[in-house]
Every structure is written in C-alpha cells, then in structure tokens.
Amino acid sequence: MPGSIRLFVTAPLHQGAELAATAAQAHYLGTVMRRTAGDEVLLFNGNDGEWQARIATLRRGAASFVADRFIRPQATEPDLWLVFALLKRDATDLVVQKATELGVSALWPVLTARTNAQRVNLARFHAIATEAAEQSERLTVPAIHDPRPLSALLQDWPAGRRLFVAAERVAAAPIVATLEPAGLLIGPEGGFAPAELDAIQGRPLVTIVTLGPRILRAETAAIVGLARLQGAGSG
C-alpha cells in the first residue's frame, strides 16, 4: 500500500477501537498532508499488528481514529541492539534514523573516553525513530535508552547476547550475518582509547570485527555493520 500514511500509536488496536491522535499527528494529517475525516491511515502500536483505520474526527490540533480492518499480524523482528558512542548532533540523528530503518530493537547511546559530553534530547531521538519506523513499515519503534558510560553498559551486558565490536586498523574477522540476539558496538570518531579496548576485549561474548579496509565515519560504520549483521535478506 505505497503512499499510505502510517502512524505509531500507543493505545491498544482492535476492531472498532477508538484512538486519539497526538497533537503532532493531528497537525501532520490536517495541515501537512491535507487529510480529512473519513480518510484512511495505517496504525501500529508495537503489539497488535497493523490496522487500517479511518480518521473519525480532525480539527485543528486534535484528531481521532477508528480501527477498521486488521492488515497484518505483529511479526518477529530482529533482536539486534546498536550500542554507539554519541556523535555530533547531525551524525547521531542519522544513526537513530538509519538504525531504525534497519530494524534494530534497541538503541544504547554510550559515553566513551573520547566522547565529548553533551546533552541528549531523548524525546527528539524518539520522534526521529518513530518517523523512521512509520516510513519503513516496521511494526515497532526501537527502545532508546538513556546515555550511560560504556563501562557500565559492558558491566550489565546480558548473558547470551553476543557483542560485535567494530574496530579499525586491527586484524579481525569480517562481520557476518547472525540470527542470534546480538549487539553491535560502534566507537566514537576518535576510536576507543587503548584501555577501553582492553576492557572490551576482556568481556565474554565479545567479537571484534572489521568492516573492511577503508576507514568509515562512525555513522557509516553503524549503518554498514547493521546491514551486514542482518544478512542479505533480513535488513
């Protein structure tokens, strides 16, 4: 259904469900997309699959939907986390958007020795991820966690989840597709500090991987690493 407007909602979806739009969705529908009451949209909430719905009411700043028809069931999505050192704002935004398009289930921004501390607007990240999920026809929006130090995240890394770490200028195995629960760790533009790399390599479940002979920007490394981890048919 190319061209359909897809929106993420938080309320339960079922036949006949009545849902309120957010103010931003109402603005988007009425002012940006020039839709009116009676027009159809697609809705998903991360749990109940995808539903065709119609706009029941639409006026300045407020709208509501009624779910009409079940379109497709909630599907299994990749269990893939992206752990990335915070970058400059534009690069971080790009990572959030592209990682969402590529299907990651969770985003973990981390602070590393060479990460310049910065304020992070999680609501902004969530808005970027939601829009990317809507456009990419995902049925979920990835979880986006509060930034934390890399060392703390490594300390709490869950058993059973492999962590692939993209490294430059080292001999390492190429990154290959996996279907297991996994994470991909991308360092900051300046790379990991030597002590960080030692700590990373000392953890269980860590695999150092190379993305190839050229030196990629951090945001490119995130996209390329995710594309390769997901394999040819699943990204």
Added chain:
Amino acid sequence: MPGSIRLFVTAPLHQGAELAATAAQAHYLGTVMRRTAGDEVLLFNGNDGEWQARIATLRRGAASFVADRFIRPQATEPDLWLVFALLKRDATDLVVQKATELGVSALWPVLTARTNAQRVNLARFHAIATEAAEQSERLTVPAIHDPRPLSALLQDWPAGRRLFVAAERVAAAPIVATLEPAGLLIGPEGGFAPAELDAIQGRPLVTIVTLGPRILRAETAAIVGLARLQGAGSG
C-alpha cells in the same frame, strides 16, 4: 597513522616531487588545522600510491609540498558503480559521501520518471567525494558523471558489467557480495514507474534484488546495497 592529514592531489607523486596545494588545501592546512611549513601530510593522486610529504611553504592562500617517502602502493579497489536517481540535496550529498567511503569507483546520477528535475553542482559532488576519499584512506576519488536519463544510461550499459537493481515490494533474490565488475541501481523515493521497471527488466545483465522486508529510504538503500554487494571483508 591515525590523525594524519591526507590530501588528494592531481600532480604526479614521486620521490622529491614538488607540488602546489590548491587554495582550499592551503586554507585548510594553515587556518583550520594550524599546520606550518615542515609538518607532514599524506598525499595520493589515484595513480602513484600514497606518499608522505612535508609542507614546504605555507602562507595565506598558498602552500606547496615535497614528497618524501613512499608509504603504500596503489591498490586494486572495487570496480563498483552506483547509479542513483537524484534525490533532495541533503540526501544526494549523503549518497555521494557514503558511496565514496564504501569504495565505489564511479557515481552515475540519473533522472527517472519520478525524479524532480534539479540543477546539479558537479564541483560540489566532487568536493564531497574528495573529502570522503581523504578521510576514508582510499587511494582514489570516484568518477562522478553528469546526470543523464536512466534510459540513456541503460542503453549504453557496458557488456560484462552486471547491474543489480534494488526493488521494493517484489519477490526477488537477496543481494549478495560480488567480486565482478558491477553496478547498483537505486531508484527515486517514489520508486520506478512501471514502464521504467519493465525497461530495466528487459535489459541483459540485470538482476533485481531485495534489500529486505523493510522499506528503506533511497539513500539508506544505496548505502545498504553497497555494503552488502561488497561482502563482509571488502567494504
């Protein structure tokens, strides 16, 4: 040699070669990077490998280098073309930058039925590609061709070069790595028109491929497609 300044030059490189910097390079070295005469840089020209050079002279708006030491020979790079429908300016810039990082040898912007005609600044594309080549430690800068209609490009497509075409919402084989001369064709945001897709599929050497279940933005599709075509160890 992390952190070294790498610059693309057009003059021949050999032991003792004296080269003039461009005005932009002189500004970058002196004003942005605060380098002075005697400091070292790395130079490449796409033919003669990589050379360590020192800044021989540096004053406002002008600089020169002397090549001192051969660092590494010109290596074979992927023979991979990216053919892409022109996008909005930011997205096109991103494609040029990321495709260069990913090692493409030539960029072919094309006009399709759903491409909004636009002016293109090839010098700007070349500057973006040159900077990306310098930072990614490539030894070449990709060729960037004048935009032309997709139909004309297909008509002139060289024998022996496979063209992978990323398609959405169709049953197709997943994209996999290739070491042969190849091209990747990415359509505009609205997709190819049906008549275009027929014409594409009617050409020899064309393989329709899928990038996965989600709908990727055009610039994401370009990056993901190139990452997968290059395989795990070569990108």
